[in-house]
Amino acid sequence: MPHRQHSRLRAFPTLEALEQAAVNVILGVAAQSIASNGRFSLVLAGGRTPRSIYQALRSADTRWSAWSIYYGDERCLPPDDAERNSRMAAEALLDAVPIPPGRIHAIPAELGPEQAAAAYSRELADVDAFDLVLLGLGEDGHTASLFPGGDWERSTRWPDAIAVHGAPKPPESRVSLSPARLSYARRCLFLVAGADKRDAVSRWCAGVDLPASRIGAIEGVDVFTCINARPVPPPESSAE
Numbered sequence: 001m002p003h004r005q006h007s008r009l010r011a012f013p014t015l016e017a018l019e020q021a022a023v024n025v026i027l028g029v030a031a032q033s034i035a036s037n038g039r040f041s042l043v044l045a046g047g048r049t050p051r052s053i054y055q056a057l058r059s060a061d062t063r064w065s066a067w068s069i070y071y072g073d074e075r076c077l078p079p080d081d082a083e084r085n086s087r088m089a090a091e092a093l094l095d096a097v098p099i100p101p102g103r104i105h106a107i108p109a110e111l112g113p114e115q116a117a118a119a120y121s122r123e124l125a126d127v128d129a130f131d132l133v134l135l136g137l138g139e140d141g142h143t144a145s146l147f148p149g150g151d152w153e154r155s156t157r158w159p160d161a162i163a164v165h166g167a168p169k170p171p172e173s174r175v176s177l178s179p180a181r182l183s184y185a186r187r188c189l190f191l192v193a194g195a196d197k198r199d200a201v202s203r204w205c206a207g208v209d210l211p212a213s214r215i216g217a218i219e220g221v222d223v224f225t226c227i228n229a230r231p232v233p234p235p236e237s238s239a240e
Contacts, residue, residue: 007190007221009205015052015193018226022053025189025222026132027060033131033186034066041068041127043177043185045134045144046085049193054092064098070124072135072182073144073164074107076116076173083171084109109175113163116175120161124177129218130185137192137223140168141200141210145176148211152178179214188217192225201225 012018026042033040044050074085081087086106094104105123109116135143145164146152152162158178166172182188190212192201201223204210215221 007223009223009225012224012226015226018191018193018224019053019056022134022189022191022224023056023060025187026053026057026134027062029132029187030062030067034063039066039068041070041130041132043070043072043130043133043182044085044089045072045136045191046074046088047136049136049191050134051088051092053191054089057093058096060097065100065103067099068103068105069094069099070105070127070130071107071177072133073146073174073176074109074116075145075171076109076113076175077171078110079106107161107175113165113173113175117159117161117163120175120177121159124160124181131187133182133185133188133215133217135182135188135190135212135215137190137197137200137204137212138169139196139200141203141208141212143190143212143215144182145174146179146211146214150211152176153211179211183214183216185217187219188215188221190221190223192223192227194226195228197225198227201227 030040071085075083077084107116107120137143140148142148145167147167150164152158158180160178160181161175162178164174164176167174204213
């Protein structure tokens with residue numbers, strides 16, 4: 001299990017302020033990565049919070065041909081299903097910008113959890129550390145499709161992508177990047193919005209062992225929140 005790291009928490013007064021700050025981080029990391037390595041690898045999050053951020057990126061001044069897109073998780077549904085993370089990202093951003101199709105790496109979750117996880121693990125085998133991973137936080141503390149009490153918690157060795165069965169939210173069958181692979185990144189940014197996330201943020205900050213607390217990053221984890229509450233202290237580190 002990757003060790004938990006100190007997380008830099010910023011509380012924003014409005015969702016618009018959070019979204020603009022997130023856009024700035026994404027484009028800042030992209031510019032640094034492209035200048036240093038000629039490429040930028042980004043892991044997209046699903047859920048409701050990132051959609052407006054993806055839409056705001058459409059007008060960005062960046063070298064789109066250097067971007068590579070991956071996904072933190074996916075639901076085992078047909079590719080054109082409205083609940084697929086890949087479809088949301090395509091509609092919000094990817095169909096509107098000139099990222100080469102070969103650089104957009106969707107999880108083939110329509111194959112079923114085991115086959116899709118195995119295929120995505122093979123695809124990631126030669127991929128170095130991600131430059132930036134975007135993640136959300138569920139009311140129960142889950143992130144990507146890593147839910148509390150899942151089989152993944154009982155293993156210390158994960159493939160890059162893991163099959164998820166019996167998810168408490170539909171659909172029950174999913175594919176998720178493992179905690180280790182999500183943590184193999186330069187930076188990680190959690191996007192957390194909505195009053196329904198207040199309890200999960202408070203528990204995380206109190207040191208409760210949540211799926212989200214399993215994620216680290218080489219240069220640290222940022223947590224951007226807008227939960228209509230006073231700012232809370234950043235999560236404590238269990239290991240520096």
